[in-house]
Amino acid sequence: MTFSLSRVLAMMLKELVQIRRDRLTFGMMVGIPLMQLLLFGYAINADPKHLPVAVRDADGGPVGRAVIAAMQASQYFDVTLLPATEAESEAILAGGAAQFVVSIPPDFSRRVLRGERPGLLVEADATDPAATANALGVLERLAAHAADRDLSGPHARLRQGAPPFELIVHRRYNPEGETAFNIVPGLMGVVLTMTMVIMTCLAVTRERERGTMESLLATPLTPFEVMIGKIVPYVGIGYLQVAFILGTAKLLFAVPMVGSLALLSAVTVVFIVANLAVGFTFSTLAANQLQAVQAGFFFFLPSILLSGFMFPFRGMPEWAQVLGEALPLTHFLRVVRGILLKGSGWGEVALDVAAIALFAVAAGAVAIRRYRMTLD
Amino acid sequence: MTDAIRVTGLTKRFGARTVVDAVDLRVPEGRIMGFLGPNGSGKTTTIRMLCGLLTVDGGEGTVLGLDIRTAAAAIKRQAGYMTQRFSLYEDMTVGENLDFAARVQSVPGRRARVAEALDRMGLGGRRDQLAGHLSGGWKQRLALAATILHKPRLLLLDEPTAGVDPQARREFWDRIHGFAAEGMTVLVSTHYMDEAERCHAIAYIAYGKLLAAGSVAEVTAAAGLAAADVSGGDPELVRRIKALPSVETATAMGAQVHVAGADAAALAADLDRLAAEGLSWRPAPANLEDVFIHLMARRPDPAEAAR
């Protein structure tokens, strides 16, 4: 089979002309990232206050009461429940009646005054990390000084140095204790999955639906040339989306970017190609544009649900994790978060990138095998 | 003289239906072959098989000396196929469509050739117009322009003049003859008899079977039909003539009725009986339409027959 760069170029230019004229696709390219950023960004910006708190005070002493009062005063916490037993507080947290359970152990006040630095246990329902992150930050600051008034006179020396008691925070149901910064980098992968798969799938089925496939097939273009010619313009579009999302993430949400953006760009191209190959494969199955969009969502939903974007990956049952590992988005999320937040280098991301590349090659091979040169 | 198209036993099945049934076709180089047949007879399917757009279920042969079963890619580079339904990009301009066609065909001196094609087809003034905004006739010109850009040796035109006005149709055919004069071979499907008459040869297909092939004169002579023009009757005349056993077709043409039948003697006898009632008739040459209806009448629709 021959390969001609000039035919691929012809295909690419043609796609670009059509993309430019197609308002709907254009709207999708800009609208989807914008909408998602604003929606999810709003969730990030929301700094939830007055979160319900259950307090199990087994001490009843002044220091414990001072801590509770300080929590109330911070506006972040509302003490709504007073469970008596550990089982009761467990049930409250599990049922979601309170976001936090504060357990003040017996003899807490006395041991603080003796300078023993007893533990104060705070259990947080961290399934939604965005909801608890700020409140927990506030709690840590106020814990240091909540007992200052009680530590007067002979106990004043306890005010210096380490807090008079040890704040033990358990982030429950979400061992990673993911922060809100997870979401915006993750959004990059989600937006790319959604738009890239659907757009290529549409680009091919449109040819069939409008009858232009007949002319296209009558030209010397080979399936591989058609695929490359259709995919490359969308890689460019994918990059525009990425730049847009990263810019917004930095400007609006101050998402940290510790790692190398060059490495991120390199990985992104592999991920975009993987999604485009999926879209191309779907296009060989879909008879019309409606089916193409449906197929796109068929891929998009598990991606968004099982990749660790919506729910913490390690919190999922094993079978869901296995499915998740098979999706390129899962690996891309790890890579993006790793690079942006932890400053991961090539060594740390190589395995995930290899997984994405493997997926891209497999999907591309299926697409080429399925793309028919004839009309039957 | 070599043949641009030479296929035997060409067959295509869709599921259990045989849509093209053992068709033999020969088109010598530089000739214009008209391809006729009723709707759904398999013209488009045959053309698609010739240019490698459909896989062949049976038969063999060559197009431009290349095996249709194995050399589809090479055939596509040397043939130009104009589809029945407009299949260029409606959301691209005339110029962009031609530019794309020229690029995928790796046309040398692309810009000049596109400009030349625009000029030749009188499309120059519409270069920046969206193809989707062109009227039917102009779309056809654009499609033809895109088809001939790479100077193909064989043109496969599928009903290129459907819905085009007579003036444009005439110009279209003048161009086709121009191409043939340059050495191109043309296979053109049509439903118009006047267009068939402008072809060097015609092939007639019905229900997937090739029923007749040759020059118009040959096909007409081979059918052995007798025909006549009857005049002087009332509007009821056609119905009465159609009822005559020897008459296969009767068509009102203004004040006259054109009739044809296979048995010349019986036809003359029947018409003489009418003449006794004050009508007049005189023998006339059978035309292509008579021939086709005659051929169809002898071949009942297999779908109908199965019922």
Ligand SMILES: Nc1ncnc2c1ncn2[C@@H]1O[C@H](COP(=O)(O)OP(=O)(O)OP(=O)(O)O)[C@@H](O)[C@H]1O
């Ligand atoms: N892809 C297909 N799948 C199934 N049947 C098909 C397909 N393409 C064509 N047919 C059938 O094959 C028959 C021949 O169709 P074809 O388009 O070749 O006829 P045609 O002679 O070009 O008709 P027309 O003059 O109306 O264009 C028709 O009955 C049609 O329904």
Ligand SMILES: [Mg+2]
């Ligand atoms: Mg047809």
